[in-house]
Amino acid sequence: MRRMSEEPRTSRIQRQVVQLILDRRLTAGAPLPTEAELMETLGVSRNSVREALKALQALDIVEIRHGFGTYVGKASLTPLVDGLxxxxxxxxxxDTGALAEILQVREVLEEGLIRRVAATLTEAELDNLEGVVTRMESAGGTGRMGSTFPDLDREFHEALYASLGNALVPQLLGAFWTVFRRVSGARGWTDDPTPEITVRRHRDIVTALRARDVEGAQRAMAVHFRGIEARAAEESRGVG
Amino acid sequence: MRRMSEEPRTSRIQRQVVQLILDRRLTAGAPLPTEAELMETLGVSRNSVREALKALQALDIVEIRHGFGTYVGKASLTPLVDGLxxxxxxxxxxDTGALAEILQVREVLEEGLIRRVAATLTEAELDNLEGVVTRMESAGGTGRMGSTFPDLDREFHEALYASLGNALVPQLLGAFWTVFRRVSGARGWTDDPTPEITVRRHRDIVTALRARDVEGAQRAMAVHFRGIEARAAEESRGVG
DNA sequence: GGAGGGAGATACGACGTCCTACGTCCGGGC
DNA sequence: GCCCGGACGTAGGACGTCGTATCTCCCTCC
Structure with a gap:
């Protein structure tokens, strides 16, 4: 009689490859055995190996480079972005509801994080943030709403939390930000019609931070998010 | 001369399958075309189809059931759990540093969320939370630290934010919680040595919420997290 | 002697075919 | 009428083959 409920090859191979990375203490960028070596080591066909590697690639746990080899991946939050x-x-x-959920999480995170960061931000970091805002002003002032303005917005929020020393935070916020932007694009939303207001909200945040006004900074962040939410609601009303 | 940098089949197929789901407005659980149909529709081999589906399965965008068919997945945060x-x-x-990062995100989230939820929680929901804490007490009191105690802990945190009406929040917190637990297991950490203290911290949260004491609830949540962080630091010191 | 290009090695990408495993459903036997 | 078993559809897995991308190294040309 055969064993019942045997685990599928592919998922077993996935675990074995992950375990191999862990056991050998490989870090991002390190080369993995070739497909041929894996099929011999694990005693399975190349198709099974490839399917397992494809799945791990989707999780950014391995990185496959055509004609070169397979490598340990960066385990970024790309899968989260794709999934969301x-x-x-x-x-x-x-989709308005779904975006509102994401926005609420971002809001709670950023309002809580700005409090933690307000006390420890150095003057140099504040100068950097102010520089980003200034660049946003000139980008918005030209009337040319290319790809630079959103990028600066993202840069602002990432620079804001750099001093935390928490690598997960900017990645997580960046993931939410990217989802928002991708959905906007897929839905054909127009660019921010009032960039000067958006820029001012960012400047308000920096001003409050420079004054070491924790409450004010949090309020300014909250106001900023009210603006984003209002715009999202507007767009989805206009389109839907 | 050939076109340079042609996109790989597999990733193109992935996008096409996703687009198919979107175009046909399929929802979770809806059946997808069979592998044979897909290979004909898209004009590619079965292996390519399978690799693409495997990748989408890893993202929980499709669900494959052996011998039955392929279906639209729930797009849960499983990939995030695996990645983290x-x-x-x-x-x-x-790994202590990495866990600390996750813990900090959880902490910021929960401390911000509990403020938003404190005002809107109904008495019935508070009763439910108190019931969970009581069950934690009896589970901890028996001395038998099986799988129920951690499950109750998770249930507590999920029930706490149910009234938000934000489906993403409990999934996200659940993901972080699961990562924490999996890493603990992989590292062979022991069970909570002082469950009675952990239970008390949960009860303090409910008590503050019942008194509609927003500040107190947030403080109680902060204290709870201090405890978790301390225990994580202790364990990793003991093992490492 | 150094820079550029081509040949070969290496490794992933894709395909076709075959067989197996799983699940459903229907029909025959009890 | 119920139960069991086999047919059928679908995914899982294996093998062999060819195609294509990247790197390396050596040879040629300047």
């Missing part, structure tokens, strides 16, 4: 984007787009009619 | 777990374990020596 799909999930939001797949709500077909109610 | 790997990422933490792959830091080999410094």
């Amino acid at each position: 984007t799909f999930r939001t787009l797949a709500r077909h009619d109610d | 777990t790997f990422r933490t374990l792959a830091r080999h020596d410094d």
Whole structure:
């Protein structure tokens, strides 16, 4: 009699490859055994190996370079971005609700984080933030809403939390930000019609931070998010 | 002359399958075309189809059931859990730092969320939370630290934010919680040596919430996290 | 002697075919 | 009427083959 409920090859191979990385203490960028070596080591066919590696690639746990080899991946939050984007787009009619959920999480995170960061930000970091805002002003002032303005917005929020020394925070916020932007693009939303207001909100945040006004900084961040939410609601009303 | 930098089949197929789901407005659980149909529709081999589906399965965008068919997935945060777990374990020596990062995000989230939820929690929901704490007490009191205690802990934190109406929040917190637990397990950490203190911290949170004491609830949550952080530091010191 | 280019090695990308495993459903036997 | 077993559809897995991308190294040309 055969064993019942045997685990599928592919998922077993996935675990074995991960375990191999862990056991050998490999870090991001380190080369993995070739597909041929893996199929021999694990005693499975090349198809199974490839399917397992494809799955791990989707999780950014391995990186496959055509004609070169397979490498340990950076384990970024790309899968989260893909998943959230799909999930939001797949709500077909109610993507406003899905975006609002993401926005609320971002809001709670940033309002809590800015308090933690307010006390420890150095003057140099504040100067840097102010520089980003200034660049936003000139980018918005030209009337040319290319790709630079959103990038600066993202840069602002990332620079804001750099001093935390928490690598996960900017990645997580960046993931949410990217989802928001991708969904906006897929829905054909227009650019921010009032960039000068958006820029001012950012400047308010820096001003409060420079004054070491924790409450004020949090309030300014909250106001900023009210603006984003209002715009999202507007757009989805206009389109839907 | 050939076109340079042609996109790989597999990733193109991935996008096409996702687009198919979006175009047909399919929702979680809906059946997808069979592998044979896809290979004909997209004009590619079955292996390519399978590799693409495997990648989408890893993202929980599709669900494959052996011998039955392929279906639209729930797009849960499983990929995030897998990614964060790997990422933490792959830091080999410094997993304490990685766990601390996750813990800090959880902490900021929960401290911000509890403020938003404090005003809107109904008495019935408070009763439910208190019931969970009571069950934690009896589970801890027996001395038998099986799997129920951690499950109750998770249940507590999920029930706490149910009234937000934000489906993403409990999933995100659950993901972080699961990563923490998996890493703990992989590192062979022991069970909470002082469950009675942990239970008390939970009860303090409920008490503050019942008194509609927003500041107190946030403080109680902060204290709870101090405890978790201390225990994590202790364990990793003991093992490392 | 050094820079550029081509040949070969290496490794992933894709395909076709075959067989197996799983699950459903229907029909025959009890 | 119930139960069991086999047919059928679908995914899982294996093998062999060819195609294509990247790197390396050596040879040629300047």
